[in-house]
Amino acid sequence: xxxxxxxxxxxxxxxxxxxxxxxxxxxxxxxxxxxxxxxxxxxxxxxxxxxxxxxxxxxxxxxxxxxxxxxxxxxxxxxxxxxxxxxxxxxxxxxxxxxxxxxxxxxxxxxxxxxxxx
Numbered sequence: 001x002x003x004x005x006x007x008x009x010x011x012x013x014x015x016x017x018x019x020x021x022x023x024x025x026x027x028x029x030x031x032x033x034x035x036x037x038x039x040x041x042x043x044x045x046x047x048x049x050x051x052x053x054x055x056x057x058x059x060x061x062x063x064x065x066x067x068x069x070x071x072x073x074x075x076x077x078x079x080x081x082x083x084x085x086x087x088x089x090x091x092x093x094x095x096x097x098x099x100x101x102x103x104x105x106x107x108x109x110x111x112x113x114x115x116x117x118x
Contacts, residue, residue, distance in 0.1 A: 002026040002097050002107040009093060009112030012085055016116070020080040022095030022109060030073040033098040035105060036080050038091035038114075045094070049080060053101060063089075085116045 008020040022034070033052050039045040049059045049069040057069050068081040078095060093112050096105035 002032075002099055004095050004097060004107055004109035006093065006095050006109040006112040009114045011115045011117065014085060014087055014116055014118050016085050017081070017083045018085065018114060020082065020093055020095075020112060020114070022078040022080075024076045024078070024097060028099075029076040031099065031101070033101050033103075034071065034078045035096045035098070036069065036078075037094045037096060038089075039094070039111075040088075040091040043091075048093070051078065082114070085114075087116045087118045090114060090116050 003025045005023045006020060008018060010018060012018055031053050033050065035050040036048040037045050038048050047060060048063055049067060051057045051069045051071055059067055066084045071078045091114060093114055095109045097107040098105050
């Protein structure tokens with residue numbers, strides 16, 4: 001069983017920055033593929049970023065150049081550094097884990113709210 005806990009959300013003005021954290025427990029963290037998703041009010045959940053067990057990363061076009069995903073396997077933690085935030089980044093952000101690297105995210109955190117004011 002894998003447990004994920006997000007933190008670091010909050011209220012920030014447009015142009016500001018936040019760093020989200022996702023702490024994991026359970027199985028061998030370094031083997032996981034990990035991802036961030038977000039869901040804005042009235043919208044479907046959307047993928048934001050992914051980092052593989054080998055440290056390869058990818059970002060959605062809407063956040064590329066502003067967000068960075070990274071992980072610290074020694075701390076069993078993944079991060080999302082969000083810079084130049086925009087009001088349209090307002091959403092609940094979720095981290096997700098794919099421990100078996102099958103492309104299926106079996107485990108999800110509870111989410112953390114990010115609100116960007118204009």
